[in-house]
Amino acid sequence: MVETENIYFNSQELWAKIRNISPEALILHEKELTSPKINVCMVFCPLYAHGELSDSKIIFPPEKIPDSRVAGKFEAYMPVIYSMQKYLKDFGGGINLMAVFANKGVILSDEPQDKHKEALVYHAELYKNAMNELSKTLEIPVNFYDYESLEVNFPQFYNPQKAFIPENIYIEPEVRPESQMIFALNQYFGDHCSIEDNKTNRKVVKSILQFKNTSFEAAFWLIAGYLAFDPKIPDLIGENGVYLVSERADSLFWISKLTSTLDKLTRVQVKAT
Numbered sequence: 001m002v003e004t005e006n007i008y009f010n011s012q013e014l015w016a017k018i019r020n021i022s023p024e025a026l027i028l029h030e031k032e033l034t035s036p037k038i039n040v041c042m043v044f045c046p047l048y049a050h051g052e053l054s055d056s057k058i059i060f061p062p063e064k065i066p067d068s069r070v071a072g073k074f075e076a077y078m079p080v081i082y083s084m085q086k087y088l089k090d091f092g093g094g095i096n097l098m099a100v101f102a103n104k105g106v107i108l109s110d111e112p113q114d115k116h117k118e119a120l121v122y123h124a125e126l127y128k129n130a131m132n133e134l135s136k137t138l139e140i141p142v143n144f145y146d147y148e149s150l151e152v153n154f155p156q157f158y159n160p161q162k163a164f165i166p167e168n169i170y171i172e173p174e175v176r177p178e179s180q181m182i183f184a185l186n187q188y189f190g191d192h193c194s195i196e197d198n199k200t201n202r203k204v205v206k207s208i209l210q211f212k213n214t215s216f217e218a219a220f221w222l223i224a225g226y227l228a229f230d231p232k233i234p235d236l237i238g239e240n241g242v243y244l245v246s247e248r249a250d251s252l253f254w255i256s257k258l259t260s261t262l263d264k265l266t267r268v269q270v271k272a273t
Contacts, residue, residue, distance in 0.1 A: 009036040009091040014084065018268060021083040022076070026253075026269040033266075036093025039237040040084070042077055042244040043100045043229070045070045047123045048107070053212055054160050056107040060119050065126055072273035074130075076246040080270055085138045097142045098236055099131050104147040104154045105225030112157040147229060150236070153192075154228040155221075163217035177209060177216060178202035184220060185227065185258075193227050195258045204258055207251035226255040234265055243267045 011033045018025050047068035049057040065071055081095065088094045101124045108116060128144050135142045147154070165171065169187045171180050182197045182205060195201055208219045233243050243265055247253050253269050256262045 009033075009088075009093065014087055017083050017087045018080055021079045022270055024271050025080065028267045028269065029262075029264060031264075031266050033242075034240050036088045036091035037096065037240070038084070038088060038093065039096045039098060039241040040081070040244055041098040041100060041233055041237045041241065042246075043102055044127045045073060045102055046106050046120055047126070053107065053214070054218075055109045056160060057109060058106065058116060058119050058123070060115070061122050065130065070248075070272075072248060073246040074127075076270045076272045077244060078134075080244060080268060081134070081140075082138065085140060089139075095138075095140050097131070097135075097140050099127065099142055099144050100150065100229075100236075101127055101144070101146040102225075102229070104152050104156050105221070105228065106157045107160055107222075108157045109159055109161055111159075116157065145236075150229075150232050152229050152232065154225060158218075158221045158225075160215070160218035160221075163215065163221050165217055165220055176202070178205040181205045181209070181216070181220060181223070182258075185224060188220075188224060189227065192231065193259055193261075201258050204251070204254045207254065211249060211251050223255055223258070226252075227259065230256060230259065231261045233262065237265075241265070244270070246270045246272045248272045 011031065015027050015030055018027065047059045047063070047065060048070055049059045050069045051057065059068055065074055085095050103120045103124065106120065110116070124146060131142045131144060134140060165184060166188065169184050172183050179197050179202065182195045182201060185193065186195055205223070208214065208223055209216065214222065237243065243262065245253065245267060256267065
């Protein structure tokens with residue numbers, strides 16, 4: 001690979017390339033990247049079986065990534081990664097990929113058993129194999145992590161049908177549900193996370209509460225699962241980094257707005273099928 005002068009690298013052209021390959025992509029906090037060598041983080045969900053969120057199950061061997069209801073999230077990442085890498089290589093740069101497997105906060109309507117933990121290990125291997133192939137094809141270095149190795153402090157499984165708010169959390173009875181949720185999350189995370197009770201954040205919480213008739217308790221754990229990991233991202237990718245995120249529901253994108261952790265981080269949001 002021939003090194004070229006970084007002065008010719010233009011972040012705005014990179015964002016335009018992403019929008020061209022994925023017209024529905026939303027790029028937040030666009031900034032002028034300092035180098036064409038970019039750290040990119042993307043998170044992979046456990047391979048959930050097809051079905052409703054309230055009856056969530058995870059698939060078992062020998063099924064593959066395309067058999068999961070979250071396959072569209074994985075597929076949505078690929079055109080963006082290909083487009084970014086192709087553009088950056090022209091300037092002597094490229095992607096350094098941080099692939100993270102979410103093996104905590106797993107939504108499971110069954111009672112957790114050893115077979116579920118074994119399935120998560122299997123899912124991680126499927127993603128690792130896919131990332132190794134991507135690395136060979138595009139000459140991208142890949143670092144593979146999971147929530148456990150990154151010390152994300154969160155339960156491994158929760159049941160959306162039997163979810164409950166921890167007993168030590170006080171729910172204010174005389175305020176709207178969105179404010180109740182913000183107050184409860186602030187108690188749960190303490191200094192780790194501080195959510196302001198304002199119009200924007202209440203709107204985000206309301207959208208989650210209305211997501212497929214999600215109960216207050218299930219919504220609490222769904223939001224908390226994102227917030228438990230979000231603060232790790234800036235340190236993981238550094239100043240010249242991009243967070244590439246894919247979701248099936250628009251409301252899930254906006255959980256990242258609840259704290260200031262990702263305020264200055266460039267984030268590429270790609271809608272999954």
